[in-house]
Amino acid sequence: MSTLTPSATRRKKAKDIFSSPLASGAAVVIAILWTIPTFSLLVTSIRPETDINSSGWWTFFTNPNISFENYEKVLFVGTGVNPPMFQYFFNSLAVTIPSVIFPITLAVFAAYALAWFEFRGRDFIFFSIFALQVVPLQLTLVPLLQLFAKGLVIGDTTLIPALGITGTYIPIWIAHTIFGLPLAIFLLHNFLRQIPRELVEAARVDGANWFTMFTKIVLPLSIPAIASFLIFQFLWVWNDLLVGLTFGAGSKSVAPMTVRLAEMVGTRGSGWEVLTAGAFVSIVVPLIVFFALQRYFVRGLLAGSVKG
Amino acid sequence: MRNTLWETIAPNLTLLVISLAAFAAVIYALFLIGSRASVRWQGWLRYGIFLGPAVLLLLVGLIYPALRTLWMSFMDKTSENFVGFDNYLWAFTIPEIQIVLRNTILWVIFVPLVSTAIGLAIAYMTDRMKRASVIKSLIFMPMAISFVGASVIWSFVYNFEPNENKPEIGLLNAIARGVGIEPVNFLLNAPWNTFFLIAVLIWIQTGFAMVILSAAMKNVPEEVVEAAMLDGASNWRRFIRVTLPMIRGTVVVVLTTITIATLKVFDIVRTMTGGNFQTNVIANEMYAQSFRQLNYGQGSTLAVILFIGVIPIIWYNVRQLRLERTER
Numbered sequence: 279m280s281t282l283t284p285s286a287t288r289r290k291k292a293k294d295i296f297s298s299p300l301a302s303g304a305a306v307v308i309a310i311l312w313t314i315p316t317f318s319l320l321v322t323s324i325r326p327e328t329d330i331n332s333s334g335w336w337t338f339f340t341n342p343n344i345s346f347e348n349y350e351k352v353l354f355v356g357t358g359v360n361p362p363m364f365q366y367f368f369n370s371l372a373v374t375i376p377s378v379i380f381p382i383t384l385a386v387f388a389a390y391a392l393a394w395f396e397f398r399g400r401d402f403i404f405f406s407i408f409a410l411q412v413v414p415l416q417l418t419l420v421p422l423l424q425l426f427a428k429g430l431v432i433g434d435t436t437l438i439p440a441l442g443i444t445g446t447y448i449p450i451w452i453a454h455t456i457f458g459l460p461l462a463i464f465l466l467h468n469f470l471r472q473i474p475r476e477l478v479e480a481a482r483v484d485g486a487n488w489f490t491m492f493t494k495i496v497l498p499l500s501i502p503a504i505a506s507f508l509i510f511q512f513l514w515v516w517n518d519l520l521v522g523l524t525f526g527a528g529s530k531s532v533a534p535m536t537v538r539l540a541e542m543v544g545t546r547g548s549g550w551e552v553l554t555a556g557a558f559v560s561i562v563v564p565l566i567v568f569f570a571l572q573r574y575f576v577r578g579l580l581a582g583s584v585k586g
Numbered sequence: 587m588r589n590t591l592w593e594t595i596a597p598n599l600t601l602l603v604i605s606l607a608a609f610a611a612v613i614y615a616l617f618l619i620g621s622r623a624s625v626r627w628q629g630w631l632r633y634g635i636f637l638g639p640a641v642l643l644l645l646v647g648l649i650y651p652a653l654r655t656l657w658m659s660f661m662d663k664t665s666e667n668f669v670g671f672d673n674y675l676w677a678f679t680i681p682e683i684q685i686v687l688r689n690t691i692l693w694v695i696f697v698p699l700v701s702t703a704i705g706l707a708i709a710y711m712t713d714r715m716k717r718a719s720v721i722k723s724l725i726f727m728p729m730a731i732s733f734v735g736a737s738v739i740w741s742f743v744y745n746f747e748p749n750e751n752k753p754e755i756g757l758l759n760a761i762a763r764g765v766g767i768e769p770v771n772f773l774l775n776a777p778w779n780t781f782f783l784i785a786v787l788i789w790i791q792t793g794f795a796m797v798i799l800s801a802a803m804k805n806v807p808e809e810v811v812e813a814a815m816l817d818g819a820s821n822w823r824r825f826i827r828v829t830l831p832m833i834r835g836t837v838v839v840v841l842t843t844i845t846i847a848t849l850k851v852f853d854i855v856r857t858m859t860g861g862n863f864q865t866n867v868i869a870n871e872m873y874a875q876s877f878r879q880l881n882y883g884q885g886s887t888l889a890v891i892l893f894i895g896v897i898p899i900i901w902y903n904v905r906q907l908r909l910e911r912t913e914r
Contacts, residue, residue, distance in 0.1 A: 298821070301711040307710060309721040310788065315739045317728065318757060322742065334755050354591075361594065368595050372602045379606070388640035395632065400847070403641065407898050408907060410648055416848050416872050416889040420658070420882055421651035430646075438646070442895035447601060453871065456647035459640055488632040490889065516861060517732030519853045524877065531594050535735045541859045550755070557738040561731045568730035574721065580801055 316561075323348055330550050348555035350494075361530060363556055364539065370534040372447055372515060377454035377515040382504055384455065385462030390496050392463070395477060395488075404467065410460040410582035419524055422453065426525070448534050449525040457521070458511050465581050467501035470496065481550070506578030509571050513564050535560040548578040590596050597659050629891035652893075659885040665882050673887035686866045687891075693787070693851065693867060694895070698844040701788045703835065704793025710825055722800065726793035733790070733853035740786045741858055744772035777865035783865055786854050791847065794838045803829060813883050849895050868892050 322335045322473055326345040336488075356362045391406050426449045430438040443449055473496070481491050515521075522534040542548040548556075566573065596777065616635050623631055662669050672825045677683050708725060712718035728736060745756025747770060754760040759769040772782045775876035806829060830837070859865045868888050876885030 292641075301821075302715050305708055305711045305715065305718070305721050308704070309724040311865075312725045312728070312759070312792075315743050315789070317730070319739045319742060331755065333753055334757070334760050336757075336760075361591065365591055365594060368598070372598055375602070376605060376609070380609065384640045384643070391633065391636040395636075398632070403637075405904055409904055410644060412846050412896050412900050412903070413648060413652060414869075414889065414896060415770040416850065416869055416894045417655050417893050418648055419655075419889070420653035420876050420885065421654035422647060422869065425646070425651070430650075447598070451605070452643075452647070456643050459644060460648075463640060483871070486622060487625070487628055489617055489628070492636075493617070500900070513730055517735070519734050519856075520873070524873075531598065534875075536732050536853075539738065540734045540853070543734075543741065543857050544860065552741065553738055557735050560883075561735040561897070564730040564732070565727070569723070569726065573812075576797055576801075579797060 302378065317556055319554050322550060325551075327549065329550040330554075346474075348551045349559070352552045353559065354556045358540075359530075360538070363532075363535065363559055364533040366533060366538040367559060369447075369532055370563075373450050373454075373522065373532070373534050374453045374512060374515045376447070377458070378508060378511045379449060380455040381458035381462050381511060382507060385459055385466050385507070386497070386500060386504065387492075388459075388463045388471050389466035389500075390492055393467050394496075395533060407460050407463050411464060415457060418456075419520075422456075423449075423524060426452075438448045445529040445532065446525050448533060448535075449527070450521060453521050453525045454511075454515050454518070458514070462507050462511065465507055465578065466500060466503050468581060469500060473499055479489045501573075502577070503581070505571075506581065509567060510574045510578045513575075516564050530550075651776045655889050658882050661883050661886075663879075663881040663883050669883065673883045676884060677887050677891060682866075683871070685864050686868055686871045687758040689864075689866060690868045692780055693784055693848050694845055696784050697787045697791060697848040698783070698841045701791035701844055702787070702795045702840050704792045705797075705840070706799050706837070708792070708796045709800035709803055710829065713800065720776075720791075722796065724796070726792045726797055729793045731790070733787075733851065734857050735852050736786055736790055737857035739750045740782075740789070741773070744782060746774075773859050773865075774863050779859065779863055780865050783854055783858055786858070787848060787851060791844050795844065798840050799833065799836060802833040806832045842902065846896055846899060849892055 318335045320328055321338050324344050324346065325335065325338055326347065328344055329338075329343050352363045353367075354362050354364055388407075392400060392407075404572075425438065427444050428439060429440040432564075441448075457522060477495065480490070481495055486494065517523075517536065518534070519536040519540060522537045523540075526533045526537060535556075539553075541558055542553055542556060618630050620628065620635050642706070649776070658665050659673055660668060660670060677687075708722075712721060731739070735824055743753070743757050744759075747754045747756070748771075754763050754769055758772070762769050773779050810828055811824065814824045819827065830859075842871075850869055852867065852873055855861055855865055855867050855870045855874070861870045868891060872885050872888035872892065875881045875888060
């Protein structure tokens, strides 16, 4: 993109003439207002406990006392029956990695089939999956949990046996996979449909079978779309509370950080020094991902919501 | 302490590694079988291998549970006896649940409208601005923060100090004291507390609206905007007459997307007030009924009511997609 398109140069000109300082000022003010709450969390988390409780966080700038004790305390010191945050941090990672890999893999497969195979009922399946995107999680929670705990038995025939996986990561992974699939399939399908027909047909003529075609053509071409969805699903899983809470079955050894943080707020036993440090530990990973890969994230959002 | 930490983490780490390896091995094996099979077999195998897993998971994990929840909403708390519409009568007649429904309606009205309006304003203000990306990033940032994290952040902003002799450490109440207003217990006083919770979700969703709408504005043809400028249209008129009509479709998409997210929100209410002080919403009450009271009948009914709320949106979306496909 070394040369500007005619419309872009025109845009630039219009920009110079019409950008109003009032509008810019207002936008800056809103951006500052939007950032203050998060910023105050960060500042508070690095102040000593006595300072936090005796003065507002803004006094930090006139009386800068820095202490990392809060982080030390929240990360490595447990409270009674509760393990320290480090354990939950690990759980968040262990919950998130498979919950991102599984649905993306299955979704690329399904999107490939729906975009390139010709068969009856294809549109029906595609539209159903599209509609499933907005089904509230709440509608499936209890039966899905019972399915994990008791299996699926109709009459005397056992369709799915009780799996005995309650209290491990596995139900959380499966639940996230299921809930992530509709959007993933929809996004990837839209993307794969844009691959030119000729490419597919040429490969067929060359004798490529459906499986080599997938690994040789589809997979390399869909890397950008996969990257977009990856960030999407990562943020969604890492930040999720409901699935971790219900499918984690209350087990402390698998609960993600969001569950622990919500619990800490609820019990009130934890003061601001632990809450702010704990909250920051839980938001720092998504924030890094967000700022590093914002471009791909935006691309994914646009593909998902701006049609055409 | 660090040693015992490792003791709980080690088996979990093993499970993680084994599961990932097993998943990779299964996929690899399926591909091996698929690509070695005869052409005739491959014709069938490809459906099973590529489409099968996703369709099966969605059938067993989404469609079957949804239908079962619908059935459970007509049964009693243990799903043993048929009770007809009793649970629905309960949902629409008990005063506590009416507050829950009222609050949910407030959320669904205010969050989409306000965040879309602010997002639209920022998108328009920054549309022709140099170096707007920093501003946009900052406003967009809350999208990366979990609802629980946002709840902690905002609980701190709303913090109320009951002891008058101690300084306010919450930003809003410190400002209130500073200008001589009586500090407010933001999360306690109904019905205003609901609006303070709503503000948290608006804070999160505005960035989303801004990003999507900003991209749509970039697609408005420059000729159209210039023509309006030459006609001497003011900024405001240009926005109402030119920009807004041209991005109407996107505005609708943003509104519906935020509406769906708002209907399902429960983390904020659960974390900040626990649904107390008349701030409860359907999604949180559904959780409470199903997982605390263990009343599956009433919990399922609330889930179904949530679903009924999104049906018009599903219908509209499918229709739009159909139209789009026939246009191509």
